[in-house]
């Protein structure tokens with residue numbers, strides 16, 4: 001059966017009336033056209049056309065030819081929260097060629113290259129988000145006005161007050177077959193995390209985009225806003241996107257679990273996993289531009305603790321065992337938990353960049369360094385530096401400046417007609433930084449108005 005016939009059958013069986021033909025731009029914003037099933041045959045044969053420039057940074061200007069998004073039938077998903085609609089992620093093309101500025105194409109190309117080495121990347125993500133309301137003056141407040149504890153993490157009362165939202169999300173995750181296994185109140189007031197099973201990297205990236213869309217939709221239903229913004233409140237922990245990463249053979253054998261080889265670091269990982277971690281550490285100061293890609297990202301990081309006592313975000317490029325103050329944690333000897341990314345990360349770009357760094361570590365047998373057991377949130381900076389641990393950049397501008405010097409990530413994200421995509425990304429981010437830098441903030445007025 002061809003792709004069209006297959007999807008037509010599923011649409012009929014599911015009672016679906018409309019399809020979201022979806023793609024994301026550089027920021028990972030979910031973009032879609034709503035296509036009635038009467039037009040399914042044309043969608044499957046010819047794709048959906050978009051003016052790429054209008055969607056965001058996609059390497060197009062208003063004079064550019066159409067971006068034609070070809071549905072990937074393997075991603076067909078009926079949306080349980082609006083069951084007359086199904087979503088399909090699409091691969092953007094321009095004039096018949098995979099568009100090298102499209103994040104899903106960038107990850108697809110990276111995974112194709114990995115497959116040539118008989119390897120598969122699997123990932124899981126911990127998508128943290130906050131539920132807020134807007135005040136009349138435009139500022140935001142935690143949606144649940146009773147959620148004011150200094151240490152709200154895992155609070156059963158806070159969980160209970162949000163039960164209708166959380167259980168609906170859980171049921172939706174399971175209806176889509178993603179395997180929801182935990183839901184919790186996180187470290188900040190109004191902050192939650194809902195977990196589903198890991199999968200191949202493309203599937204996880206596609207699911208994260210749909211997850212964010214679902215959370216926004218359901219928050220709006222209840223009169224709230226959901227935000228994945230890395231630091232919505234200056235005095236509360238921010239929204240992370242921890243990524244659990246492992247490599248597997250194409251025959252589905254896990255390759256990060258240690259075997260008979262010597263394991264001087266004692267964490268039970270394979271040499272391949274240690275070297276992958278080494279690559280992530282070696283390129284961390286550039287990788288962070290992709291994993292923490294907005295101005296606000298850099299207000300979540302560092303060692304300055306919010307009211308709950310810890311940022312839970314890495315300040316340094318460091319490797320440890322089961323230690324949440326490290327950039328890379330090893331919770332169990334089968335995967336790496338990379339704690340660098342935040343809620344603004346585009347998962348396609350982040351996975352492609354992390355893969356490039358990790359594979360470079362494998363190819364160069366890079367050592368991730370000693371296993372850190374210290375609490376890096378409290379260890380004095382001089383002591384951290386004395387251990388040879390590198391500090392992550394303080395702003396998006398510093399990170400973007402690092403990224404343009406990094407040839408490994410440039411190769412991993414691929415080339416466009418005008419140069420590496422990573423340079424285009426860095427230029428976009430520099431402009432984003434400067435646009436915010438041009439603002440005069442309330443804090444500047446407070447500090448400087450009458451100081452001189």
Ligand SMILES: [Mg+2]
Pocket residue numbers: 126128186193
């Ligand atoms: Mg968490």
